[in-house]
Amino acid sequence: MPELPEVETVRRGLTALVKEAIIEKVDLPYPKAVTSDLKAFQQEPVGRTIEAIERRGKYLLFRLSGNETIVSHLRMEGQYSVEPKGSTPHKHTEVIFTLKDDRVLFYNDTRRFGRMTLVKTGDEMTQVSGLKDLGPEPTEETLSLDYMKEIFKKSKRLIKPFLLDQSNIAGLGNIYTDEVLWQTRIHPETTTDKISSQKIRELRENIINEIARATKHHGTTVHSFSNVFGEVGKFQNELDVYGRAGLPCRRCETPLKKIKVAQRGTTFCPKCQKKK
Ligand SMILES: [Zn+2]
Structure with a gap:
């Protein structure tokens, strides 16, 4: 199971690859990966820019333009990959973000435990139960x-x-x-x-x-x-x-x-x- 250092490593990689990318389309080969309204999850991100990828504990937060946030928890085996547009999804690809720049961002999960939720930015702290109750980050400044x-x-x-x-x-x-x-x-x-x-x-x-x-x-x-x-x-x-x-x-x-x-x-x- 990815712990903080692994999730932070994923965050840095995603930042290098898809920060500033614009989402063109969202497909859900495995809809159960999404816990919020499915229709909104497919429609709301379209046309929005991925402005930042943040992390809190083991959660990834995709900050989209227009105050939308996708919260992602990898759980056991969740993984992201960025590939050229038209790439065949993997056997365990659960969510596909087609990007305007002719690439796709795949969320792959062999164990199928990872989850994603779309919320209004700021609402994640009240709407995602694990985030609401999260203790401090283990750093010199935050863990007294x-x-x-x-x-x-x-x-x-x-x-x-x-x-x-x-x-x-x-x-x-x-x-x-x-x-x-x-x-x-x-x-x-x-x-x-x-x-x-x-x-x-x-x-x-x-x-x-x-x-x-x-x-x-x-x-x-x-x-x-x-x-x-x-x-x-x-x-x-x-x-x-x-x-x-x-x-x-x-x-x-x-x-x-x-x-x-x-x-x-x-x-x-x-x-x-x-x-x-
Ligand atoms: Zn010993």
């Missing part, structure tokens, strides 16, 4: 230590599902959560109220740095992620725990262990990340 301490104290949940919950912090998924918990030496089943202020401080720094570093490497490719240019991410080579169960910990050489925490596969070092 005070906020972290407050939500950690209030919740008594296990740290792993707590970090995956987008309403606490936006953008983290299974990969980066396992990485930052290993870096901070926190057992994934620790309850948040048992984590010291010092550890919260370290964890915050690790989250911010890890997301920035992964974004710089164009994200992680595990199953299928590629950017709009069809290029894979490079960060999989930098991972310390995710996908390394059974292999020696890079700090202490103890074999890494994989367990389920809140139904999610979780890899950690049983020596470095002791349960409190």
